[in-house]
Amino acid sequence: PSLPAGWSAEKDFKAVGTVSAPTQRNLEPVGPHFLAHARRKRHHRTFSEDERI
Amino acid sequence: MSSETNGTAERFAIGISFGNSSSSIARLNAEGKAEVIANEEGDRQIPSVLSYIDGEEYHGTQAKAQLIRNSKNTVAYFRDYLGKDFKSIDPTPCHNSAHPQQSDSTVAFSINDTTAETPNTVTVSEITTRHLRRLKQSASDFLGKQVTAAVITVPTDFKDAQREALIASANAAGLEVLQLIHEPVAAVLAYDARPEAVVTDKLVVVADLGGTRSDAAVVACRGGMYTILATAHDYELGGATLDKIVIDHFAKEFMKKHKTDPRENARGLAKLKLEGEATRKALSLGTNATLSIESLADGIDYGSTVNRTRYELLSGKVFAQFTGLIDQVVKKAGLDVLDIDEVIFAGGTSHTPKIAQLARNIFPETTKILAPSTFVGAINPSELAPRGAAIQASLIQEFEKEDIEQSIHPMVTATPHLQNAIGVEFTSGETVDFKSLLNAETALPARRLAQFPAPKEGGDVFIRVCEGVREIKVTKPEPKPKEEKPAKDDDEDDSDFDSDEDEEEEETREIVWKTEKPIAELAVKGVKAGSKVELMIHVNADLGLQITAKEVGGQSAVRGAVEAPKA
Numbered sequence: 001p002s003l004p005a006g007w008s009a010e011k012d013f014k015a016v017g018t019v020s021a022p023t024q025r026n027l028e029p030v031g032p033h034f035l036a037h038a039r040r041k042r043h044h045r046t047f048s049e050d051e052r053i
Numbered sequence: 054m055s056s057e058t059n060g061t062a063e064r065f066a067i068g069i070s071f072g073n074s075s076s077s078i079a080r081l082n083a084e085g086k087a088e089v090i091a092n093e094e095g096d097r098q099i100p101s102v103l104s105y106i107d108g109e110e111y112h113g114t115q116a117k118a119q120l121i122r123n124s125k126n127t128v129a130y131f132r133d134y135l136g137k138d139f140k141s142i143d144p145t146p147c148h149n150s151a152h153p154q155q156s157d158s159t160v161a162f163s164i165n166d167t168t169a170e171t172p173n174t175v176t177v178s179e180i181t182t183r184h185l186r187r188l189k190q191s192a193s194d195f196l197g198k199q200v201t202a203a204v205i206t207v208p209t210d211f212k213d214a215q216r217e218a219l220i221a222s223a224n225a226a227g228l229e230v231l232q233l234i235h236e237p238v239a240a241v242l243a244y245d246a247r248p249e250a251v252v253t254d255k256l257v258v259v260a261d262l263g264g265t266r267s268d269a270a271v272v273a274c275r276g277g278m279y280t281i282l283a284t285a286h287d288y289e290l291g292g293a294t295l296d297k298i299v300i301d302h303f304a305k306e307f308m309k310k311h312k313t314d315p316r317e318n319a320r321g322l323a324k325l326k327l328e329g330e331a332t333r334k335a336l337s338l339g340t341n342a343t344l345s346i347e348s349l350a351d352g353i354d355y356g357s358t359v360n361r362t363r364y365e366l367l368s369g370k371v372f373a374q375f376t377g378l379i380d381q382v383v384k385k386a387g388l389d390v391l392d393i394d395e396v397i398f399a400g401g402t403s404h405t406p407k408i409a410q411l412a413r414n415i416f417p418e419t420t421k422i423l424a425p426s427t428f429v430g431a432i433n434p435s436e437l438a439p440r441g442a443a444i445q446a447s448l449i450q451e452f453e454k455e456d457i458e459q460s461i462h463p464m465v466t467a468t469p470h471l472q473n474a475i476g477v478e479f480t481s482g483e484t485v486d487f488k489s490l491l492n493a494e495t496a497l498p499a500r501r502l503a504q505f506p507a508p509k510e511g512g513d514v515f516i517r518v519c520e521g522v523r524e525i526k527v528t529k530p531e532p533k534p535k536e537e538k539p540a541k542d543d544d545e546d547d548s549d550f551d552s553d554e555d556e557e558e559e560e561t562r563e564i565v566w567k568t569e570k571p572i573a574e575l576a577v578k579g580v581k582a583g584s585k586v587e588l589m590i591h592v593n594a595d596l597g598l599q600i601t602a603k604e605v606g607g608q609s610a611v612r613g614a615v616e617a618p619k620a
Contacts, residue, residue, distance in 0.1 A: 014575075017572045018615065019572060020570075022470055025468060028235060031277060038460035
C-alpha cells in the first residue's frame with residue numbers, strides 16, 4: 001500500500017497499539033524446533049544469538 | 054547410577070509405541086529415515102499379548118493365538134490398567150482372556166506362568182515389564198546391538214500415576230525412558246520429519262483409531278512446534294466395535310444353516326473374534342474377504358465370504374461415530390472445519406477406506422486427509438506413533454538425562470501463545486485485506502519473515518501491522534435468479550422442479566479476516582517499481598514487538614519496537 005498523504009513519524013515508525021493478552025498453553029516437548037526453542041530459553045538467547053553459535 | 058554418568062554416548066535408543074491391542078518398535082535407519090522393526094515372527098504390529106503354557110512365555114501373535122485354547126493364562130489389553138486403581142478400570146476387553154483382579158492398590162492377573170500347579174498373581178506392572186522386555190529383545194536382535202533406552206508414546210489423557218508406573222515398568226525391563234511423548238504429536242512428527250515436508254503453520258486433527266479405544270486431538274503446528282488445543286476420547290469405539298459387526302454377520306449366517314449360535318460357546322466366540330478381525334482387516338485392502346473356521350461350533354466347519362459394500366452398509370453407524378469424534382474435537386477446540394489444514398489418520402483402524410472417505414466429506418477440499426485411501430503419499434497409519442517416537446529418540450539420545458528433564462518440564466508450561474493473529478493490513482481502494490504473518494496460537498517468542506510486493510509504480514510504501522481475527526462468512530445462495538427462470542421457460546412443471554433443486558444448494562462458508570486493532574505503522578520510502586518489501590516481526594515472550602522493514606536488496610531498514618502491554 002502506498003503512503004497516505006500527510007503521514008509522518010519519527011524514523012518512519014510509529015507504534016499505535018499493543019498485542020492482546022496471550023493465552024498460556026503447554027507446548028509439546030517434541031521435535032527439532034522445540035529442542036531449539038528449549039535451548040534458547042534455557043540459555044536466555046535470542047534468535048539471532050542462537051544462529052551465530 | 055554410575056553407569057549413567059560415565060557416558061551417554063553408549064546409550065542406544067529406539068521408539069516404542071505401546072498400545073492396548075498392539076505395540077511397535079522403530080529406529081532411524083542409516084539414511085536417517087524412521088523404520089518400524091519387525092519382530093522375529095515378522096510382525097511390525099506386535100499384539101500386546103502374553104501367554105503361558107507349561108512355564109513357557111509366548112508373546113505377540115503366538116500369544117494371541119492362545120486366546121482360543123489357553124485364554125485363562127493369556128493376558129491382553131492391559132496397557133490402560135497400568136498405574137490405575139482397580140475400581141476405575143473397565144475390564145470388558147479382558148472378557149475373553151485372563152481377568153483383571155484387585156491386588157493391594159493395583160491391578161493384577163492370576164495366571165499359571167510357571168510349571169507349578171498353582172497360579173501366580175502377577176501385577177499389571179510386571180506384565181508390562183515382561184512385554185517391554187520382549188520388545189526390547191526383538192529390537193536388539195534385529196539391530197545387533199543392545200537397546201538400552203526408549204521414547205515411548207502414551208495417550209494424551211495418561212495421568213501422572215500411569216506415566217510413573219510405565220517408567221518404572223520400563224526401567225525394570227532394562228530400558229531407560231528418555232521421554233514419554235503424546236501419541237498424536239508423534240504422528241504429526243512422523244509426517245513433518247519426512248524430507249519433502251515443509252515446516253508451515255497449520256492446524257492438524259489427529260484421529261487415532263485404535264483397537265479398543267479411539268482418540269482425537271487438534272494440534273496447532275507453529276514454526277515446527279506443537280501445541281495440543283483440544284482432545285476427545287472414546288473408550289468404547291475402535292476396531293473391536295467393527296469386528297463385532299463382522300462377527301455378528303457371520304454368526305447369524307451360521308445360525309441360519311445350523312441352528313446354533315457360535316457366540317454362546319466361549320471357544321467358538323474366541324475363534325470368531327480372531328478370524329473376524331482378520332476378515333475385517335482384509336476388507337481394508339480388498340473388496341472381498343473370506344472367513345473360514347475349523348470346527349466353529351458343534352464340530353461344524355464354517356466358511357463364507359463378505360464383500361466390502363455389504364460390510365460398509367452394516368458398519369454405517371459405527372463409521373459415523375468415528376467421524377463424530379473428529380467433529381467433536383474440532384468443536385471442542387473452538388474451531389471450524391474450515392480452519393483445519395490437515396487430518397492425520399493414525400492407528401490400525403485408520404486403514405478402513407470408508408472412514409477417511411467420510412472425513413473427506415466433512416472437511417473442505419483444501420484440507421488434506423492423510424490416510425492411505427485418500428492420499429497417495431500417506432504413511433501407514435499403524436506406523437505413525439512408533440516412527441514419531443523413533444525420531445524423537447534419535448534427537449535426544451545424545452543428551453544428558455538432566456538436560457532432557459530440564460528441557461521438558463518448566464519450558465513447556467511457561468509458554469504464552471498468541472491469542473490473535475498478527476499480520477499486515479492491505480488497503481486497495483475500498484477493500485481492506487489482511488495477511489496473517491503470525492497465526493493465533495503461536496508460541497512465544499517467535500519471529501516471522503515475509504515479503505510483500507510493493508505497488509507497481511514504486512514510491513513510498515506504507516505498512517500497517519495489525520491484529521486480525523478470522524471469521525466465518527456464510528453466504529446463502531441468492532434465490533433471485535431462480536424466480537426469473539420460470540418466466541423465461543414456458544414449461545412450468547419442469548422449471549418448478551429445477552428451482553426446487555437449486556434451492557437445496559448449500560450455503561457457502563468461507564474464512565474472512567477482520568483487522569481487529571492496529572499495532573504499528575511503518576513507512577519504507579523510495580521503493581523501486583516492481584520491487585518487494587521485506588518485513589520481519591519478532592514477538593517477545595512479554596508481547597513486546599520488534600518490527601523491521603526494508604526493500605529487498607536495499608540498504609537501509611526501518612526499525613521499531615512496540616512496548617509490551619502493561620499488565
